[in-house]
Amino acid sequence: MQSTTKSWIYALLYLTLITISLYLIQVWILSDALMVSYHRITSKKHPNLPLRFNSDGNFKILQVADMHFGTGITRCRDVLSSEFQWCSDLNTTLFLKRMIEAEKPDFIAFTGDNIFGSSTNDAAESLFKAFGPAMDSRLPWAAVLGNHDQESTMNRQELMSFISLMDYSLSQPNPPTKDPSDPTKQVVKTDIDGFGNYDLSVWGAPGSHLANQTILNLFFLDSGDRAVVNGIRTYGWIKESQLSWLRDVSKGHNKQENHQSQDITMVPTPPPALAFFHIPIPEIRYGPFRQIVGEYHENVACSFVNSGVLQTFVSMGDVKAVFIGHDHLNDFCGNLDGIWFCYGGGFGYHGYGKAGVSRRARVILAELKKGKNEWMGVETIKTWKRIDDDKLTKIDEQILWTST
Numbered sequence: 001m002q003s004t005t006k007s008w009i010y011a012l013l014y015l016t017l018i019t020i021s022l023y024l025i026q027v028w029i030l031s032d033a034l035m036v037s038y039h040r041i042t043s044k045k046h047p048n049l050p051l052r053f054n055s056d057g058n059f060k061i062l063q064v065a066d067m068h069f070g071t072g073i074t075r076c077r078d079v080l081s082s083e084f085q086w087c088s089d090l091n092t093t094l095f096l097k098r099m100i101e102a103e104k105p106d107f108i109a110f111t112g113d114n115i116f117g118s119s120t121n122d123a124a125e126s127l128f129k130a131f132g133p134a135m136d137s138r139l140p141w142a143a144v145l146g147n148h149d150q151e152s153t154m155n156r157q158e159l160m161s162f163i164s165l166m167d168y169s170l171s172q173p174n175p176p177t178k179d180p181s182d183p184t185k186q187v188v189k190t191d192i193d194g195f196g197n198y199d200l201s202v203w204g205a206p207g208s209h210l211a212n213q214t215i216l217n218l219f220f221l222d223s224g225d226r227a228v229v230n231g232i233r234t235y236g237w238i239k240e241s242q243l244s245w246l247r248d249v250s251k252g253h254n255k256q257e258n259h260q261s262q263d264i265t266m267v268p269t270p271p272p273a274l275a276f277f278h279i280p281i282p283e284i285r286y287g288p289f290r291q292i293v294g295e296y297h298e299n300v301a302c303s304f305v306n307s308g309v310l311q312t313f314v315s316m317g318d319v320k321a322v323f324i325g326h327d328h329l330n331d332f333c334g335n336l337d338g339i340w341f342c343y344g345g346g347f348g349y350h351g352y353g354k355a356g357v358s359r360r361a362r363v364i365l366a367e368l369k370k371g372k373n374e375w376m377g378v379e380t381i382k383t384w385k386r387i388d389d390d391k392l393t394k395i396d397e398q399i400l401w402t403s404t
């Protein structure tokens with residue numbers, strides 16, 4: 001009897017010792033490794049939301065058009081022969097880092113052909129490298145697709161889902177909509193063409209009476225890749241389903257409420273909006289432009305299908321300026337029916353360009369009106385570009401819109 005009790009006590013002590021040892025091994029040795037890899041796999045880092053104007057009354061966007069990123073070491077195209085040997089995708093990375101450092105934007109908008117599918121055999125790796133500087137900067141950013149992004153291991157739907165899960169990304173595969181079977185739930189809208197149609201709202205300056213209201217909207221649209229119409233090959237275009245969604249969003253903004261208070265402050269007119277997509281609309285090819293600022297060095301490559309994007313924007317009334325990519329040698333802003341359409345200009349070194357002509361990026365600055373004691377709504381929208389030379393020279397500054 002006594003010896004049984006003894007062996008029970010020994011067994012218990014033994015068990016306690018083993019438990020303590022296992023616990024210590026777990027805490028001291030394994031947990032760090034386990035926790036770190038767990039976080040890496042499962043959690044996306046989120047930027048501070050909502051997007052809002054700074055206390056200095058500004059909201060600055062860096063537009064990056066056509067990075068055409070390959071593997072990270074793919075060679076540059078169309079640079080001088082003296083530059084060729086030491087030039088790769090890493091120059092695109094460096095340019096992006098320098099632009100972020102120089103302009104300190106509040107947000108980065110990538111307008112497609114972010115990766116050059118045909119130059120990489122791993123879309124995920126290419127995306128991580130291409131958007132790396134944006135993620136490292138911890139700035140909120142968003143992207144749409146061009147016509148080349150899907151040319152490797154991911155289709156357009158997979159690309160947008162993947163991009164939406166990257167750190168600090170505000171990109172969405174498509175806009176949210178009410179679940180028909182349960183109206184209290186939101187699901188991704190499926191009855192819309194393309195992937196990467198969404199709207200981001202920017203709220204007023206902290207402390208102002210517009211602090212909890214949207215005072216600037218950013219529309220992102222998928223302009224597709226390629227298509228065959230009546231046996232003829234052409235580029236993609238923005239479809240009626242997308243325009244109809246956009247009209248609804250814009251109408252909704254027209255009677256928006258103060259987001260966080262009982263007091264329903266109607267905003268009299270929809271706040272100004274900016275639109276971002278990749279492929280130019282046909283009117284950019286055929287004009288007539290009222291005015292042009294910047295370089296117009298190649299034919300506009302667009303679809304021959306005109307789905308009425310310009311007409312839609314004109315009738316909505318809130319879109320003041322549109323930012324596109326696709327034609328790397330065009331970096332101009334041209335005014336069509338009172339709306340400015342601006343190219344970003346080729347950014348990436350692995351995309352085509354012109355030897356001796358610097359790669360470039362566009363900056364967009366929205367400035368608020370100063371009231372008696374506080375910031376009001378958007379007063380001015382300006383833009384300029386910087387070229388990738390030693391000084392990141394600033395060029396072609398212009399005003400795109402003023403509220404009065």
Ligand SMILES: *[C@@H]1O[C@H](CO)[C@@H](O)[C@H](O)[C@H]1NC(C)=O
Binds near residue numbers: 090
């Ligand atoms: C690319 O980057 C390398 C290394 O920083 C630099 O030496 C070279 O001049 C850059 N080339 C171009 C065309 O900017």
Ligand SMILES: *[C@@H]1O[C@H](CO)[C@@H](O)[C@H](O)[C@H]1NC(C)=O
Binds near residue numbers: 210260261
């Ligand atoms: C905005 O929302 C914050 C947080 O809910 C609140 O403290 C603040 O008073 C609101 N400001 C206005 C102008 O409604």
